[in-house]
Amino acid sequence: MSLMISISGIRGIVGENLTPTELVTFTQAFATWLHSQVNRQANIEHNPLRHPTVVIGRDTRPTGYAIGGLVSSTLALCGCHVIDLGVATTPTVEIATVAEKADGGIIITASHNPVEWNALKLLDRKGEFLDQKAVLQLLDMYKKKQFTLAGWNDVGSLERKPDYDREHIRRILALPCIDTKKIASQRFRILIDAVEGAGSSIVPALCRQLGVEEIETIFCNGTGVFPRNPEPLAEHLTATIDTLREKQCDLAVVVDPDVDRLALICEDGSLFGEEYSLVACADFYLQHKQGSVVNNLSSSRALRDVAEKHGQVCYSAKVGEAHVVALMKEKGAVIGGEGNGGVILPELHYGRDALAGIALMLQAFSEWLGKSTENKTLSGFRKQFPDYYMAKQKIRLARKPENLQDILLSIASAYSNASVNTDDGIKLDFSEEWVHLRPSNTEPILRIYAEAASIERAETLAEMFRQEIGSRIDTI
Numbered sequence: 001m002s003l004m005i006s007i008s009g010i011r012g013i014v015g016e017n018l019t020p021t022e023l024v025t026f027t028q029a030f031a032t033w034l035h036s037q038v039n040r041q042a043n044i045e046h047n048p049l050r051h052p053t054v055v056i057g058r059d060t061r062p063t064g065y066a067i068g069g070l071v072s073s074t075l076a077l078c079g080c081h082v083i084d085l086g087v088a089t090t091p092t093v094e095i096a097t098v099a100e101k102a103d104g105g106i107i108i109t110a111s112h113n114p115v116e117w118n119a120l121k122l123l124d125r126k127g128e129f130l131d132q133k134a135v136l137q138l139l140d141m142y143k144k145k146q147f148t149l150a151g152w153n154d155v156g157s158l159e160r161k162p163d164y165d166r167e168h169i170r171r172i173l174a175l176p177c178i179d180t181k182k183i184a185s186q187r188f189r190i191l192i193d194a195v196e197g198a199g200s201s202i203v204p205a206l207c208r209q210l211g212v213e214e215i216e217t218i219f220c221n222g223t224g225v226f227p228r229n230p231e232p233l234a235e236h237l238t239a240t241i242d243t244l245r246e247k248q249c250d251l252a253v254v255v256d257p258d259v260d261r262l263a264l265i266c267e268d269g270s271l272f273g274e275e276y277s278l279v280a281c282a283d284f285y286l287q288h289k290q291g292s293v294v295n296n297l298s299s300s301r302a303l304r305d306v307a308e309k310h311g312q313v314c315y316s317a318k319v320g321e322a323h324v325v326a327l328m329k330e331k332g333a334v335i336g337g338e339g340n341g342g343v344i345l346p347e348l349h350y351g352r353d354a355l356a357g358i359a360l361m362l363q364a365f366s367e368w369l370g371k372s373t374e375n376k377t378l379s380g381f382r383k384q385f386p387d388y389y390m391a392k393q394k395i396r397l398a399r400k401p402e403n404l405q406d407i408l409l410s411i412a413s414a415y416s417n418a419s420v421n422t423d424d425g426i427k428l429d430f431s432e433e434w435v436h437l438r439p440s441n442t443e444p445i446l447r448i449y450a451e452a453a454s455i456e457r458a459e460t461l462a463e464m465f466r467q468e469i470g471s472r473i474d475t476i
Contacts, residue, residue, distance in 0.1 A: 004119075004443065005139070007322050008129045011110055011119035014063045018118055020070060027071050027106075028149075029142035030122055031078035033134070034104050036148075037125070051156050053081045055097045055123075057088030057164075058108035059198040059257045060224030063118050067108050071120065072158055079150035086162040087222065089198045089259035091353035094127035095171065096164045098349065101125075109198070109258040112231040113443075115224070128350050129322040165202045169209055171348060172359045177288040183366045184211030191216045191249040191265075193240045195230045196223045197257030199354070206355055207253070210362055216247045230256055232263035232341065234271050241269045251365075251378045255354045260321075261341040262354035264361065266379040274341035275300040277357050279385055281343050282335050284364030286310040289347070291334030294327050296320070297427050298436045298449045299339030305386040318424035319438060325350045339390075391458035393448040393466045394440075397473065404446075407472050408437050411465070435461055437469065446473075 003022055004011040010026050012018030034052035041047075054075050058064035064087075072082045083100055085093060090107050097105035105123035113119075122130055122138075130138065141147070150156065173180065190212050194200040200222035204215050218240055219227050229236040232254045244252045244265055251272075252265035264272035272280075279302045282293050286307070293307045296319045307314040317327040324344065328336045337343045342352030343360065368381050375383075401407060408426040412418070418428040425438025433452035440447055446469060450461035 007135050009121040013116050014118050024074050027074040028147040029138055031075050031080050032141045032148040033138045038103055051079050051081045052103040055083045055102045055105040057085035057093035060222045062224050064108050076156040079154055080156040082158045084160050085164050087198055091351050092164050092168045094351040095168055095349050097123050097127035111258050112256045115226050169206050178359055178363055180211040183362050186366050187213045189214040189249045191244050191252040193218050193254045194220045195226050199255040199259040218243045259354045260352035262357040263341050267377050268379050272382050275339045277341045278337045278343050279303050281360040285335045289334045292331045294333045294336035296338045297424050300388050302386045302388050321352055388451050389455040389458045390451045391462040393462040395446045397444050401473050
């Protein structure tokens with residue numbers, strides 16, 4: 001399998017395709033791109049040239065420390081000043097990149113991929129993933145291998161700043177819509193599952209400072225050896241649900257290894273639903289700040305319904321944080337994100353942030369509890385939102401057909417009763433349901449999402465399209 005290169009960076013299996021050579025080469029390309037941006041800005045402002053500053057952070061995977069050292073040394077040998085946060089969440093690195101007035105950032109994490117994977121996620125000086133133009137420039141430098149290197153007397157430096165968790169939490173607590181006294185008044189007992197990732201320390205710390213009275217933890221030792229599949233889906237959370245019931249918690253907070261995705265489990269062991277993390281946060285936040293909202297094409301219609309309730313418009317972008325952020329800026333959205341539990345709050349920063357989602361969810365739940373007269377549980381709170389059911393399938397590709405989009409269009413042509421969106425694969429929008437077929441940006445798979453008024457119908461739709469696609473392309 002070849003190295004996965006996408007708008008967010010490079011991703012692969014350590015020791016197979018994510019090799020020291022690839023890591024060094026790609027880091028040199030990024031350093032060269034940073035030099036080009038810094039030099040261009042200096043010329044515009046008539047300032048002397050300077051070393052680019054790069055913030056780096058990593059999740060807890062066992063390979064992260066070694067990769068971090070390799071990346072830091074390469075950046076320094078390319079004439080960059082490196083600020084190393086150590087273990088840090090993806091949103092923490094994004095915040096630090098802006099706070100340190102850095103020229104870019106690197107997050108060493110493969111997010112929800114298995115432990116043998118790792119990746120370099122690249123940020124610009126705004127703490128955001130590179131746009132398409134920047135990615136193309138970077139890839140051109142990567143292919144040509146014409147890099148900016150420092151002489152012996154111009155090598156960059158390394159600085160360690162391991163305490164950015166505190167700053168991240170401080171900024172969340174400073175949000176005008178957060179009232180820790182109101183949260184504390186509910187005397188919550190909460191279970192936290194950080195899947196041994198970067199959230200192992202910061203998530204419990206945030207919950208304590210938000211006013212949570214009792215905190216139980218599972219998989220929060222920060223070992224980086226994931227005890228289960230790290231993607232926070234129902235079939236992977238049986239041990240967490242059992243612990244929730246055993247400890248009699250009011251809810252469980254679940255994050256992925258780099259803490260940009262949030263899932264909640266209700267007191268009865270049912271999942272609140274990753275899709276509904278953003279929905280509930282937006283419903284609460286729109287009461288405090290009016291404006292449009294943005295999700296991606298694979299997200300639930302529930303966000304559209306919530307936006308309409310508040311007299312606002314919901315826009316949908318291509319899948320991928322960079323695409324969602326671009327559309328949020330274009331439309332002036334006040335909140336947005338992706339249906340996988342990623343909440344983006346521009347008031348804080350333009351990045352998916354499970355920590356911000358936790359704060360908004362606890363605040364929203366606390367305020368609802370103060371008004372509710374019956375079923376004062378998280379499962380009762382979940383019933384306040386529109387009911388849609390989503391089914392997800394994926395087809396592992398033996399190879400990606402060059403005419404994949406044509407194949408998907410051919411399938412779509414059989415459904416004249418659906419509106420077709422071709423911005424990101426193919427999305428078929430029917431009056432009461434929808435199906436989205438798209439190749440993954442990070443894995444050699446084709447994803448199939450279906451949403452309907454019942455789980456049975458959603459699963460039927462997803463399976464129907466899986467079989468139809470599987471009959472037309474080579475699969476593993």
